[in-house]
Amino acid sequence: MVKKAVLIGINYPGTEGELLGCVNDVKRTHKSLVELFGFLEENITELIDTDMSKTQPTGKNILDALSELVGSAKPGDVLFVHYSGHGTRVPSETGENDDTGFDECIVPFDSNYITDDDIREIVSKVPKSCSITIVSDSCHSGGLIDSSKEQIGDSFEKKPNKGLFKRLFGLFSSKDSTREVVVEETSTKTNKIEEKVDENRAIVRSRFLPLDTSINMLKQKTGRDDIKLGNIRTTLFDVFGEDASPKVKKFMKVILSNLRESIGEGLTLLGQSIGEGLVLTHIGKVATDFMKEKLEDEEYMKTAMRTQVKNKKEVYAGASNGGLVDNATLLSGCQSYQTSKDMGDTKEEAYGAFTNSIHTILAESKGKISYKELVSQSRMLLEKDEYTQRPGLYCTDSYLNAPFIC
DSSP: OOEEEEHHHHHTSSSOOOOOSSSHHHHHHHHHHHOOOOOOOOOOOOOSOTTTBBBOHHHHHHHHHHHHHHOOTTTTTEEEEEEEEEEEEEEOOSOOOOOEEEEEOOOOOOOOOHHHHHHHHHHHSTTTTTTEEEEEESTGGEEEGGSSSSEEOOOOOOOOOHHHHHHTOOOOOOOOOSSSEEEOSSSSSOOOOOOOOTTTTTTTOOOOOHHHHHHHHHHHOOOOOHHHHHHHHHHHHHHHHHSSSSHHHHHHHHHHHHHHHHTOOOBBBTBBBBBBOOOOTTTHHHHHHHHHHTTOOHHHHHHHHOOOOOOGGGGGOOOOOOOOTTTTEEEESSOTTTTOOOEETTTOOOEHHHEEEHHHHHHHHTTTTTTHHHHHHHHHHHHTTTOOOOOOEEEOHHHHHSEEEE
C-alpha cells in the first residue's frame, strides 16, 4: 500500500485575481501529510506558481498530474488531492435551449480552465480497491459533484437556478463581518465585487473570479483581446489545442461538426445529425467567422474530431457525468452557492480559511479524526471566527465515520 498526493496551490501573482494564501495551503498540507499521515516526500507532487523550480499549475500539468495519480494507483493505495485557488463559472455557449447551465471550473495558472466534469471523469477511473480524498478550498467547491451523497451541507437544496446563471449568473450575495461580496445581474455588465474590510482583521479575498475578471485574466494570459461571453470555449481551444480540457474539446467537436453541416457539408456525429436546433445564437460573429476559416485547417480539425463524444449533451454547461465513485470523498471549503476566503495581509502569513481550520483541527487531534468530525469541527471553528462559508462533506455512508485519509 502506497500513499500518494497531488497538491495544487495557485496565487496568480501579477494578475487582477491575485491571491496570497494558496501556496501556503499547499506547504501546510504537505507538512501534515508527512508528519501526521506517513506520506513519503517522493510520493507528494506539488504544483505551485510562486516557485519556477516547481511544476507549474497549468491546465495541462494539473490534468497530467491527476491522471498519473489515478492511473498509477495499485490495489490498496491511498490517494489524496488538495486544491487551493480560484473557482469560476462559465455560462453556456452552444445556443441550444436545453443548454441552460454553467460549467463550474477551477482556474489554472495559465487560465486553461478545467471543468468539474473533467475532474469527475478522472476520478471515476480510481480503482475500486483504492481510496481518494479531495480537499477543495475554492469558491463554489460544493458544486464539484452533482449526484454523490451530501453528508454535510445544503448545496443541493439551494442550488442556484441554472436559467438565472445563463443570464450572467444572476444575483448572488454573501456577507461576513469583514467583507461584503455582491454580484449583481445587469443587461450590459458582468459581475462586480465590492469589498469592505474591517480594520481589526486581516484582509479578506474571495477565491471566486467574477466573469469580467476571469475574462480579463484570460486575455492577459493568452494575449487575445477579443474574448467575451460567447467565445470563451472557442478561445480556450484555439490557444491550448490538444492541451485544452476534455470538455472544451468535446464542445469544439460538436460545434465544428454542426458548422460544417450548416454550410452544406452534411457532417454527422454518431450517424445522426447533431445540427438540429443548434443555431449558435450565443457564438458571436467573430468566433463563428474564425471557426469557418479553421474548417480548412486539417490539424486544427483533427484535434477536435478525434475527441470522443457519446452524446451532444455531454458538452452542455452544467452537464454531469455522475457523482464521485464510491471510494472517493470530497471535502469542500464552502457550499456551491458560497465563496471561500483567502486571509492575510502578506504572502508569508496568508492562508485559506478552510485549509487553516482543518489543519488546526488535525494538529490538535494528531490526525486521529473521522471525516464527519473533521468537517463538523471545521464548520464550528469557521462560524466562531465569523466566517459565513460552510464546508461540506460528500461521500458514501461507509466513509462518513471512517478515519480521515487513512
